[in-house]
Amino acid sequence: MSTTSADTKRSARAAMGPYGHVGKLVDELDDRFGVAKGGRVLLDKIFPDHWSFMLGEIALYSFVVLLATGVFLSLYFVPSTDQVVYHGAYRPLQGQWVSQAYNSTVHISFDVRGGLLVRQMHHWAADIFTGSIVVHMGRIFLTGAFRKPRELNWTIGILMLILAIFEGFIGYSLPDDLISGTGLRIGYSIAESIPFVGSYLVSFLWGGRFPGDIIIPRFFIIHVLIIPLVLLGLIAAHLGLLVRQKHTQFAGEGRTEHNVVGSPMFPTFAAKTTGFLFMVTAVSALLGAFAQINPIWQFGSYDASKISYAVQPDWYMGWLDGALRIMPSWEFAGWGHTIPFEVLLPAVVFPGLIFTIALLWPAIEQRYTGDNEIHHLLDRPRNRPKRTAAGVAMFALLFTLFAASSTDVMANFFHVSLNATLWFFRVAVIVVPIIAGFVTYQLCREMQGVHGIGKRKRAVIVRRSAQGEYTTVPAAPRPDDERTELDPEPVPVRIDIEPLGNGDEVRQPAVSPTGVRQVTR
Amino acid sequence: MSDADHQPSRTRVPMPMAAMSDPHMSDAAQQPARVEMIIAIVFVLALGCFVLFGIAYTQNWDYWTLGGSIGAGLFLLGFGLTAWGKYLMPQGPFVEERHTLRGTQEERDAMSAALVERTAVVVKRRKMLGGLFAAGAGIFGIVALFPLIRSLGPLPANSLEVTDWRRGTVLVDSTGRRVRRDTLVPGGLITVYPEHTVDPRTGFITEDGQAVDQTVLLRLPGGPFTTMPGRETWTPEGYVAYSKLCTHLGCPVGLYEQELELLVCPCHQSMFKVRDGAVPTFGPAPRPLPQLPLMFNDDGDLAAQGPYDQAVGPGFWERTT
């Protein structure tokens, strides 16, 4: 009796076990790496569903976009300030002396197919990267997610913000165009202003006098290798801590300090987050396709004796530019030395103070509230009016400074005197944060006191009796306001999605696995 | 409860099969065929967009088609996948227990004990060795920084103070043309460099010429004037020259308002009164722009009487007035 090939196949398949090829793979991996136990835990990992938890993902995925587009750009960019004569597609530059760095960037923009798209995607993704870090940081701050045990994660996050800002500044200075070169000159002067070490610092970093010929190659390697490596390490640490300590979550039904409630890693969260990765990339691509950013060909190659009016740095440096503009000209000169306070205070001391406060905030709050408990449940911002007001005041200060960096554009737009506009901002930078903080505090207190705030009010039916008496009866709640919410339960071993029978008959489970509650929103 | 705290989440009860109508699925899963068709259409559209991108690239079509197709395709792909996850996969709420990270008091004590006792072996018995090692490592840490920092560049010395202007250096414009009596009329302005820094054949200007020596030359109406005491001879025929480097942060001060006789720095809007020695009257600049003393040489070219009498540009620690 010879066995048929079908028999062989069937018995081979039976020998493989009930889970087929995947089961075999799991077996082999488990033999080598012990993935079965830990892997199952990973698949069951719970991610809270609230939308504000995805803001950090915007930052993560825009960083991925930056890496990918950056690799492309690094294959064309020439990090050198050697002067060459431009002979390329953009005619108004023909025959001019330009640096190699500028030349290669214009080459990418005009002569490399798809180059301009990738370049613009890279720059848009950089703005989105820093923006989403700030928004994510705001969410963490306002909900108190930085409290014990997550102080280190907060610190890592602030460090990443600082690195992201430097990375962006260095990145848009690489093309060595007129606008970014002016920013470099300003950066040089700021570093130079530091007492004792300033002139040494700039002479070492620039390899001599400004502009020198080594700063662009140095910036290139810092931008392409050093900072990305550090950022990758910090991101790994940031996410690792997140895995180890698990997410925080908002308070709610079934949510305690001892659990995490949400959707499972596999397949739900994996699908959503991968889809989100594509959408972040798509937003960078669509912006890069339809909105022009940093058109360096219009600016010309950097010449230290040329300048344009109405120049600002990229948005995440705007607050520094605003601070520099409104600062009065207090410089100390005496006993053979000069301390330029008009540069030091707004551009060195002030940002140093801001970031130090940010880094130390968990300790500051812990000292102020005396709260050394572990917290996994988040605060609602309105329940912590002082913290929320402080955060809003800080944001208002930084936003006012950012607005102050375009005093000339505003003076032009509103047809007011430039000098008056500057004085307006000198006053506003003190007044606006105070008012913002105060108003926020009052709003939070009010919101705490109002029952059912944010919820839609239940309608009321007014009845008039024959005697003329008025009575009110609450109306039935709207269908949208009532929602079935389940008790949270552990992720089941098997989620077997049965396809429906014929078309659209809905099959009710025989036994509802969990309790079902009516919840009025 | 402490045992359960230490265990990772495990299913305690095998669950029955969950149908699409299970409360753990979203409402839209009640009609999975419809949702599936919508997502399928989205994926097909995404596919089409990518094909369009491929064609647009190879055929070198316009920029908007190239970027728009890949952007739209990525967006549709991501949207479809996300919708799949949101509408057709189990949503929850599922729970995961947090096992407390902290150990028991015994475990903590054991850890502390291990650290303290094992360190004691080093410290108490072998203090000298430990100290020598620490000293060695510390010194290494310090000297390792030397090449990392010092080799980066030269010491500043007087590089921040000295320009190339000397007595007799002729002023030239950006094309290398010498400045003469009739180059400017009152109300005119030009950027000038020392003659040897500009190559008239190629238009190439040296780096120092651009960055440090750059000077703004103006002509004011009314003939020679005195900007500050001691500078009576510095402005022949109304020509006056100032360092173009702003004393705030080094931007070139190229913005001149001739009726107001005001030089305005475009970066942070410091304003300098030209007739009074470029004294700053508004904005963050702390010091007047250094003035270059001028004279007409025997050939009728405008030349410097000598170098700047102070360091040009922004302030720094070693700067003396």
Add this chain to the structure above:
Amino acid sequence: MGSVRAQTTRTFRTKVLLPGGLLAVAAMASLAMLIPGAAAAGHSDSSSVDISPDQVTTKACGTVSVKGVTGSTPNAGNPFLSSSKTCLNGSLISYGNHYITYANPPKAFVDAGRLLFAQACSSCHGSTANGVSPDGTATIGPNLQGVGAATVDFWVSTGRMPAADVKAVEAERKETRLTAVQALELAAWVNSLVPSVPAVPFPHLQGADQSAGQDLFSLNCAACHTIEGSGDALAFGTNAPSIVNKSVTAQQVVEAIRTGPANMPRFSGNLTDKQVADITSYVTGRLQHPVNPGGFSLGGVGPVAEGFVALLIGVGGLALICFWIGERS
């Protein structure tokens, strides 16, 4: 007025007499370039580039004020850098080269200009344009004697004059109340009082070097007008106007460069006619027709606008997507 005859006369003047007259003048100038030592009265030798201002005031061309006259803004182009000058009966008709030709308006315009000036300008500038009112006090408007034809043509053809608000810090460009011919008539009359330079320029931009123009623009002009030419506010309520505004003509660009209106510096001997033509070609050929290969230019304002778009549309849009993906409560 609506009479056909008046309109025909005006059309004839605008479309035939004016260009015809100036073309004839320009033709004479060009011819004069080709024929050294021409018989035309008062033509002087053209080869030298470095002619001092004194030579211009020789009897060969009548009296032409270069350094400026009493009172208000003295004005001078750079006739000494031209390759030729044409004079007739002792007054300067035109000068220039194949980059820019400068020509004074025809003599025929002087009478009309006098009448027009009396109506439209004398209330602020005085009946003889000298900035003095009948009772001897200074008028609001400055002394215009000796400013040259280009200055008057610039201010009137850009609509800045007649001034809408005499108390404004700076007169802004606006809808012109007077026609191009009327501007030239005024220029002719004012120039006839005290002849001066620069005359009205006619730039010849074909073959101009836009790259050299870009280089010069970024060194001399971008500091006030911005590198993209969009203009911006300056000190104490003054401003540098936008030059990407398409109503800015090449002639007006040259006039502004050579005459230095209001707070703008005056570029005379420091820019040759070739350089001015290059800059003008860059402004009218490139800046006014920007090529934005990367998409919408977001107003050309720079990183502030880009930041708003990145934050509101980029991060904001993605946050909305998060809102869709996740839960709300």
